[in-house]
Amino acid sequence: MSDNSFGKLFRVTTWGESHGPAIGCVIDGCPPRLKLSEEDIQPWLDRRRPGQSRFTTQRREADQVRILSGVFEGQTTGTPISLMIENTDQRSKDYGDIATRYRPGHADIAYDMKYGIRDYRGGGRSSARETAMRVAAGAVARVLLKTLVGESVKIRAALTGIGGQTIDPSRWDWDEVERNPLWCPDADSVASWEALLDSVRKDGSSIGATVEVVAEGLPAGLGAPVYGKLDVDLAGAMMGINGVKGVEIGDGFAVAALRGEQNADPIAPGPQFASNHAGGILGGISTGQPIVARFAIKPTSSILTPVPSITRDGESVEVMTKGRHDPCIGIRAVPVAEAMMACVLADHLLRDHAQCGWGR
């Protein structure tokens, strides 16, 4: 197990820092002879790319992906797939102050306590810039899933709330998610969310959010008892996204208020389930129903509002962070959530195949 990798058979390792020359990932274990080119990956990266609206960081990165290995004549070869994106718009001088002081709420202090050294430029390794490589790996996972399971596989996410303002689930519209810059599924929420984000930005502050991710068209049987549960790996994958502080599967924390007959999803021949409180996973194993995960993500810790902190030498200071930051990291976490779901499902599909073979 390495600390920069996840997945067992579809194994993703990412590397790089926000202000280094490049970021990248290596995907080991991808089956051979899948059709794969940069065009399969770039559109997903374009959804996450910074600088696309006034509601995200103004750092300008093309996030142009290059396949360095593992693909020959348009097909995967079964060898490690290495992907790379060059960093082109770093502005490290914005971080002069942060070199010797800690942003409250940020990983700065924890990295220093652990390693005694940190790349303070941007978020360094802890920067959400790293999530670009998760999206790149997720694109390869999507190719794997579509090839091995079928075109019916759909993995989609949406922003379901910001700053405590939540959508009305009865107005959920997946087409709307693609129409607005916030990935919001409820058209009626967009204008007030935009106004909230504008005021947060004007105040030099930031705001938290919730994201929901749904995977459809997957077979039953993904995940295994008891430490290889699909929900265990999904929860870990979502929790590993920068800034995530809480994860739910299916009804999540709401099950605590239910009675047994309310929580049980009735089963009819087929099998058909009348509801999906379980989020498509029972006993850690997928049932063929939509797989549903949800998470809460904190407000960006790099803000212009001063907050008491200390220097590396332990002296009291006030810290405010310059630089170009997302007023709400939840927005760009939406494509990242989809990518993490795709990687976990690709991994579990290969694991299920290795143990049980195809078909039941």
Ligand SMILES: C=C(O[C@@H]1CC(C(=O)O)=C[C@@H](OP(=O)(O)O)[C@H]1O)C(=O)O
């Ligand atoms: C560049 C991206 O987002 C960055 C995420 C980020 C952070 O601390 O998380 C800080 C900002 O960048 P910098 O490291 O230059 O300050 C954001 O712009 C990206 O996502 O591609």
